[in-house]
Amino acid sequence: MKKFKIAHLYYDLMNLYGENGNVRYLKRKLEEQGIETEVYFLSIEDKIDFEKYDFYYIGMGSTDNQELVLNHLIKYKDDIVTAINQNKFFLVTGNAVDLFGLSITKASGKKLKAVGAFTYEVIEEDFRIVGPQYYKADLIKHNILGFQNRNSILINANEAMFSVIDGTGFKPKDNNEGVHYNNFYGTYLIGPLLVRNPYLCDYFVNEICTYLKLKYKKTSDKGFAYRAYHEYIKNFYTK
């Protein structure tokens, strides 16, 4: 069977919030399905071959690091659009979402051209959006838990992946959050999103099985991540 290749991009620059948890958990869940999985760590000194990998992950970085990464990633604009259209998987969390729109307008007023895979635009603000988030997702029946800590807003998004139950969307007073197109998934939620939302990770594993033309096997041993998920909801979102 073909090895499933995960590229953890900019692991040493976009790593503010324990993002390593996402690829480690996804790898474990894929291996539980019997899928041989390898994680490749690539950054700005590497050449990225967008034909080589099946799944691309980018986490959140400081605004300085985000700009450094953008300068590198933008060189691959055409390759990225092709990969998205070929249904390769992208999961981008935190301000990595900013990289894939048309532009990022910095707080100084300077406008940076972004990768342009999508038509949304991002504006850096002088305030931060910080706090826990609770979303409804069309992808799965279980609600999504997460946290945001960012200083940008997103405008002109087409469709949203999540609707806000409690928290903040693309911008304040916006009930929509998350970018989803083919197998591209982007959200401002930070950190180990898949660990905190094991049902969302199951969704990805299921989709990956479809991509690999394999049958998804439901597992009986759920593990502690599921208990953690339900405990959090019980403690914070159950009246």
Added chain:
Amino acid sequence: MILLNRLITGVCKLFKRNGSVYPGYFIYDILKQHKVLEEVKYPKYVIAISGSSGKGSTTDLVNHILTDAGYDVCYNKSGSNGVLAAVTLILNNCNLKGEFKHDVLLLECDERHLKLIFGKNKITHLAVTNITRDQPPRNGEPDVVFKDILKVVDEKTKLIINADDPLVNTMSFLFNNEKITYGVGKTKDSYLKNRIEATDYAYCPICKSKMVYEYYHYGHIGSYYCKNGDYKRGNPDYEATDVDFEKHSFKINGQSIYLNKDVLYAVYYTVAAYAIAKSMGIEDEVIIKAINDDKTLAKRGKVLSLDGRKLTMLESKNENNLSYYQSIRYIKNQKGKKTIILGFDNVSRRYKFNDLSWLWDVDFELLNDKNIDKIFCIGRFRYDVVTRLSFTGIETDKIVLVDDLNNLLQLVKEESVGDIYTMVCFDMTANIYKLIKDDENEKV
């Protein structure tokens, strides 16, 4: 304002309220006197010590050295390091003409509050200990914190720089000021590769190439250089070497120094204090005598006993992976079998947010050690902690979930051996302390 500050301080003392902060709160927040400190006539030495960690201990030791050297020092010994505490302290130590009454104003300063306490032309000496990820909901990202600190630097400020931190060390080329650098040489705990990529600074600030590390102490702190020759740690002016935790000793520039805690951060605050004292022109002999004469061994944490087993309470700060690293490293360095208690009910005491991301930045893999007998996971986020531990390679039968905290001590007594270490945050430290005291009282 000075009289008002004193009056409120007096009232606070009378009613046993927080007299180190409340007067400042009244003046700064209620009366909106944000520029009240600008009129103060400061003394010859205004020393600010800031950074993500180690600033309090450094400040304590600098006070000790300067006092021994004959200076009249005023400093925030209560550890209140924000703007409100600074307003209270400074105004309480001025005469009615606004003149500061002591030789030295020495302040441990919160990284984000430093710019609120001082404008430019106020600080004569600024020491920055390190900048690492710490309480991101409050502080944002490390770059933002660092830029905030730089706002108080003017051309006359003497800079005391931890050269082991490549972000802090950028001050070496950002400013033409008089500066002194310090650092810690390779120790037995230094390592070559970070297991978890949670470092806050990895690329050369000049050419943006990835820096090469000769060794790491923790996080991004260590000895580094740019492979294009654009930037490096180099040789600090004051370097701690020959660190021997068992003998409580190390050397600074070849001279033997007493170490009052057997942990790396104690080496850092001692060499930092040394460098700060040197920046004021104090003689080596005076500094060394002050450090070496104070032989009181400071404990790493509160030490208690449970059924004859030694129990050390190590407080670990949530949302600060390096605080946990220091606790883990300390436990690793102790001899014999060990039992660990780990967990928390709240991530922070400053805010209600419970972001759990940082659990994945902590190098819990170090606990995969044959001398660790059991790890007891407590608190309402125990399942998140156990999930994280399930990636460390630690055998599952070593990990014990404690659903009811009231059963903790019984479980520890029955199911584990060796010295006990609590590696918990503030809320659980108080809870466990009470459980142990109750347990002791039941036996009497």
